[in-house]
Amino acid sequence: MINSILIMLIVGIGVGILGSILGIGGGMIITPVLTLGFGLDIKYAIGASIIAVIATSSGATIAYLKDNVLNLRVAMFLEIATSIGAIAGALLTGVINPMFLYILFGFLLFISGVNMIKKLRGKQEQINATSSDKLAEKLNLNSSYYDKNLKKQVDYKVTNVPAGLSVMFGAGIASGLLGIGSGSFKVIAMDTFMKMPLKPSSSTSNLMMGVTAAASATIYFFNGSILPQIAVPMALGIIVGAAIGSRIMQVMPARWMRIIFIPILVYLGLQMILKGFGVSF
Numbered sequence: 001m002i003n004s005i006l007i008m009l010i011v012g013i014g015v016g017i018l019g020s021i022l023g024i025g026g027g028m029i030i031t032p033v034l035t036l037g038f039g040l041d042i043k044y045a046i047g048a049s050i051i052a053v054i055a056t057s058s059g060a061t062i063a064y065l066k067d068n069v070l071n072l073r074v075a076m077f078l079e080i081a082t083s084i085g086a087i088a089g090a091l092l093t094g095v096i097n098p099m100f101l102y103i104l105f106g107f108l109l110f111i112s113g114v115n116m117i118k119k120l121r122g123k124q125e126q127i128n129a130t131s132s133d134k135l136a137e138k139l140n141l142n143s144s145y146y147d148k149n150l151k152k153q154v155d156y157k158v159t160n161v162p163a164g165l166s167v168m169f170g171a172g173i174a175s176g177l178l179g180i181g182s183g184s185f186k187v188i189a190m191d192t193f194m195k196m197p198l199k200p201s202s203s204t205s206n207l208m209m210g211v212t213a214a215a216s217a218t219i220y221f222f223n224g225s226i227l228p229q230i231a232v233p234m235a236l237g238i239i240v241g242a243a244i245g246s247r248i249m250q251v252m253p254a255r256w257m258r259i260i261f262i263p264i265l266v267y268l269g270l271q272m273i274l275k276g277f278g279v280s281f
Helices: 002-022 027-037 041-066 074-091 100-122 132-137 161-178 185-192 197-224 228-251 254-276
Strands: 142-145 152-156
Touching: 002 027, 002 041, 002 197, 002 228, 002 254, 027 041, 041 197, 041 228, 074 161, 074 197, 100 161, 100 185, 100 254, 132 142, 132 161, 142 197, 142 254, 161 185, 185 197, 185 254, 197 228, 197 254
Parallel strands: none
Antiparallel strands: 142 152
């Protein structure tokens, strides 16, 4: 029992560090660890992953808010599209073929991975869009943050707001209809479509994930999918890991963040495409 708790703590710390740096949930790590490593039923593994997302968001968001890295206005604005999409996804259950969506979103992840590879090939990280969106100016979405790696204040403009909203709406549909996390899509919407720097994109995604997960956690709690003996030690480890990861992210070069993120996008994209064709792995 003690060994299991220690393992949960260690896994939680690792998930918290990775999740807070990249702005993604820990479901892709936690679910296989619990199901394959501990033989836990997938229902309880998913419940634990929901708690993991909330813990990662809580641990990282505090640091990002304090250091003014995340964009609160963008987070709240995009969350509207995600929430509406999630409701629409739940209502469309049984109407749209889920296999089509798996393939569609799988290819979106691949395209985003290719876009990140192109940015890696550039001489330096693209940190600013050349012009902002009229809607972004009206909603005051443009912002700035202090990059501890570059040791300077970075002013950036938000562009292609409708495209970002569309991606977030689609991510919400995927979450509601397929029951998948949308952390990677949140980062894609901001970094690839809205041309925000990767660090504000990642930190803003952390805040948004917590809001989304908190809404669904109630359902998992009342249907008995959350086991305290699993969720509590893992959440404690994640909070510690997220606090560490949020500090690492701020001094890490954005180039290295992309190097870590690209294989994850490729893996998730491949997994979704194969699921769309009825292949599980």
